[in-house]
Amino acid sequence: MQPSDATVRRDTNFGRNQSWETRIYEPANEHEVLAILDMHSKKTIRAFGSKHSWSDIVGAEISLDMTRFASVEPFVRGGKKFVRVGAGCTLRKILRELHAKTDQTLPTLGAVDVQTISGAISTGTHGSGRPSLSSYVTRVKVAAYDEAGNAVIYDYAAGQELEAARCGLGCLGIIIEVELSTTPKYMIAETVRLRTSLEDALSVYPDYPLTQLLWSRHNWKWLAFQRKPIGPRTLGVMERLKTRFLRVFSFINVDVMFHVGVTGSRSAGAWAVRGFQWLMPSLVPKGVERIDDSERILAFHHDLFRHEEMEIFVEEAKLAETTELLRAITDVFAGNVDELSPSIRQIFDELGCYGELLANRGRYVLHYPFIVRRVPPDDSLISMTASKTEASFSISAFTYDPPARRKPFYDFCSFVARALVLQVEARFHWGKHFPLNYEQISELYPKFERFREIALRSDPHGVFRNGYTARVLNLPPRGATTSSG
Ligand SMILES: Cc1cc2nc3c(=O)[nH]c(=O)nc-3n(C[C@H](O)[C@H](O)[C@H](O)COP(=O)(O)OP(=O)(O)OC[C@H]3O[C@@H](n4cnc5c(N)ncnc54)[C@H](O)[C@@H]3O)c2cc1C
Numbered sequence: 001m002q003p004s005d006a007t008v009r010r011d012t013n014f015g016r017n018q019s020w021e022t023r024i025y026e027p028a029n030e031h032e033v034l035a036i037l038d039m040h041s042k043k044t045i046r047a048f049g050s051k052h053s054w055s056d057i058v059g060a061e062i063s064l065d066m067t068r069f070a071s072v073e074p075f076v077r078g079g080k081k082f083v084r085v086g087a088g089c090t091l092r093k094i095l096r097e098l099h100a101k102t103d104q105t106l107p108t109l110g111a112v113d114v115q116t117i118s119g120a121i122s123t124g125t126h127g128s129g130r131p132s133l134s135s136y137v138t139r140v141k142v143a144a145y146d147e148a149g150n151a152v153i154y155d156y157a158a159g160q161e162l163e164a165a166r167c168g169l170g171c172l173g174i175i176i177e178v179e180l181s182t183t184p185k186y187m188i189a190e191t192v193r194l195r196t197s198l199e200d201a202l203s204v205y206p207d208y209p210l211t212q213l214l215w216s217r218h219n220w221k222w223l224a225f226q227r228k229p230i231g232p233r234t235l236g237v238m239e240r241l242k243t244r245f246l247r248v249f250s251f252i253n254v255d256v257m258f259h260v261g262v263t264g265s266r267s268a269g270a271w272a273v274r275g276f277q278w279l280m281p282s283l284v285p286k287g288v289e290r291i292d293d294s295e296r297i298l299a300f301h302h303d304l305f306r307h308e309e310m311e312i313f314v315e316e317a318k319l320a321e322t323t324e325l326l327r328a329i330t331d332v333f334a335g336n337v338d339e340l341s342p343s344i345r346q347i348f349d350e351l352g353c354y355g356e357l358l359a360n361r362g363r364y365v366l367h368y369p370f371i372v373r374r375v376p377p378d379d380s381l382i383s384m385t386a387s388k389t390e391a392s393f394s395i396s397a398f399t400y401d402p403p404a405r406r407k408p409f410y411d412f413c414s415f416v417a418r419a420l421v422l423q424v425e426a427r428f429h430w431g432k433h434f435p436l437n438y439e440q441i442s443e444l445y446p447k448f449e450r451f452r453e454i455a456l457r458s459d460p461h462g463v464f465r466n467g468y469t470a471r472v473l474n475l476p477p478r479g480a481t482t483s484s485g
Contacts (some may be wrong), residue, residue: 001025001027001039003023004449005025008023008232008324011024011059012051015306015307016306016403017403018054018059019228020058020060022059022062022063022440023062024064024065025062025064025065026064028068030153032073032141033143033174034151034152034153035203036064037143037145037463038150039056040062041145041461043061043478044059044062044463044464044465044478045060045061045063045174045463046058046064046170046459047065047087047118047175048065048066048120048266049088049116049118049119050114050116050426051119052112052115052431052452053123053430053431054432055432055468056433056467057431057468058170059467062463065088066118066174066175068088069176070088070093071086071089072085072086072093072094072097072098074101074104080093080296081102081104082180083098083104084179085117085180086177087175088118089116090113090114090115091117091120094106095113103184103232104182105182105183105184105185105186105295106133106182106183106260106295107130107181108126108131108133108449110125110126110127110128110298111159111299112301112303118387119431120133121133121137121166122167122175123167123429123430124169124291124378124385124429124449126373126385126394127210127373128211128374129185129209129210129211129227129376130210130375131375131377131378132375132383132385133382134167134378134380135166136181137162137166137178137179138180138181139157139179139182140155140165140178140179141156141223142154142155142156142172142173142174143157143173143174143176144172144458145458145461145463146159146278147460147467149461156172160381160450162452163379164231166207166378166380166383167378167383167386168455169469171459171473171475172454172455172459172464174464177273185232186229186253187231187233187291187292187293188210188229188291189228189230189289189291190226190289190290191286191288191289192224192226192287193223193224193226193286194222194223194224194286195223195224201222201224201372204226205276207226207228208226208227208228211225212227212229213371213373214281214369214370215370215372216277216278216280217277217370223369244289247296250290250300251300251301253284253285254300255300255302258280261276262367263305263400264276266367270335270365276367277367277369280369296473306400307397307398307400308367308409308432308433309396309397310396310397310435311396311428311430311432312395312426312427313375313384313426313427313428313457314392314395314420314426314427315352315388315391315392315394316374316390316391318424319393321424322393322420322426325344325419325424326370328344328348329415332360332362333412333415334362334365335362347423351422353419357415360411360412362410364411366399368399370395370397371395371398372394374393375393376392377389381447382432382448383430384427384429387446393470394429396432397412409417410433410435413433417435418440425444427444430472437472442474452473455475461477461478462478465478
């Protein structure tokens with residue numbers, strides 16, 4: 001590997017909200033990765049996956065495109081089933097090969113399957129009803145540095161190093177290979193129903209553990225995509241026809257038409273957004289049971305329309321209070337209310353931000369419903385659900401504004417994040433819009449300092465760091481100083 005093997009270009013992420021100048025290598029094996037690390041040990045280095053993160057987590061002077069690490073090897077150990085996957089393999093390819101070679105599938109999946117395995121686990125990617133993908137990782141092979149600064153391979157298969165590598169934010173080195181447990185292939189039965197309140201929406205989880213909720217803006221209705229896993233079954237002719245029809249219908253209705261409505265109403269102005277969001281819950285067909293392969297229901301074409309997202313995580317016990325505060329903030333930003341209830345106002349007063357909230361009145365009308373998912377704890381050091389004893393709920397806020405016009409959305413997110421960290425100890429998805437810094441978040445994660453120690457040990461000279469790690473982990477890149485001096 002020579003510097004001349006690299007391409008120099010300005011790279012950008014899916015959301016088009018991040019771009020960075022970088023020198024990109026495409027190594028073919030771990031020896032080439034080690035050679036690149038040795039050659040550029042005085043620069044900053046990161047690998048990228050599908051660049052589907054919105055936060056500034058990916059950029060570095062030297063980038064490794066791990067596309068050529070694409071192997072998928074299912075295997076059995078001690079009677080349990082696993083898959084060993086090359087770092088650059090996408091979730092879609094893993095699913096395709098697992099399904100072709102075995103009766104197994106991935107234990108969980110988010111809204112899309114285009115992420116790479118390394119990118120997905122590095123930020124704690126999750127779906128609804130099951131722990132994050134990181135939780136199922138049993139071994140991670142990483143190229144990093146030893147104390148003397150030489151590039152070496154580490155194999156993390158147990159202990160806190162594995163827990164750190166399960167959701168490592170790219171700080172532990174370049175992932176070469178990931179091993180994770182698999183689960184028998186399953187189908188999902190999904191029925192959409194309108195629920196009368198948050199309490200009513202939450203009551204479906206015992207029977208429909210994979211449920212995802214849609215909380216509509218402006219009329220604050222709860223729509224439950226009630227989902228339960230069912231064993232694989234052979235569908236009759238009519239059932240197969242129904243499945244195919246509902247696949248096509250869901251693609252046209254949800255993936256395309258709904259998003260055309262969102263982007264169209266956004267362009268038309270606040271009145272159109274209010275109207276469309278008001279109507280939306282009644283436009284979704286309800287009460288029809290859809291049965292399909294799990295990956296067909298869990299992942300959809302959410303990446304057809306470019307957008308950006310911030311995702312909030314709170315413990316189940318704090319969800320009701322969180323939704324009340326979020327509703328108040330959203331209504332004030334949208335200019336929908338003149339006054340808040342005394343109890344809500346008192347909370348913002350005590351947080352010292354009531355004046356700031358009122359100053360933002362009418363500044364931003366959120367044009368997409370909130371999506372709410374249930375995420376049980378996982379065994380990593382710093383994922384959004386790490387060190388929890390009960391399930392968290394995540395609440396996602398989206399914008400489809402073009403990147404240059406997202407400032408009001410960012411201001412909305414910043415206010416929400418600062419208020420919710422203080423009031424309900426909310427955490428935020430590492431790979432999505434992340435408006436907070438180290439001082440604001442470090443105490444939210446009991447094993448945060450342990451994670452930093454492990455990251456410092458496998459990267460003593462700060463090579464695998466960037467502005468993002470400096471800001472959120474207080475791990476500045478080489479040559480820079482920490483926020484404490
Ligand atoms: C349309 C869309 C839908 C999404 N849906 C969900 C969802 O349902 N649930 C959810 O939790 N998230 C979701 N996300 C967020 C996404 O899953 C995460 O941001 C994920 O990290 C992106 O994976 P990636 O392969 O694109 O990695 P990238 O964004 O390219 O990289 C993410 C991090 O991983 C590191 N990394 C990548 N490869 C390696 C490697 N080989 N070695 C070391 N570090 C590496 C990068 O350096 C970076 O720090 C969504 C994003 C989009 C755009």
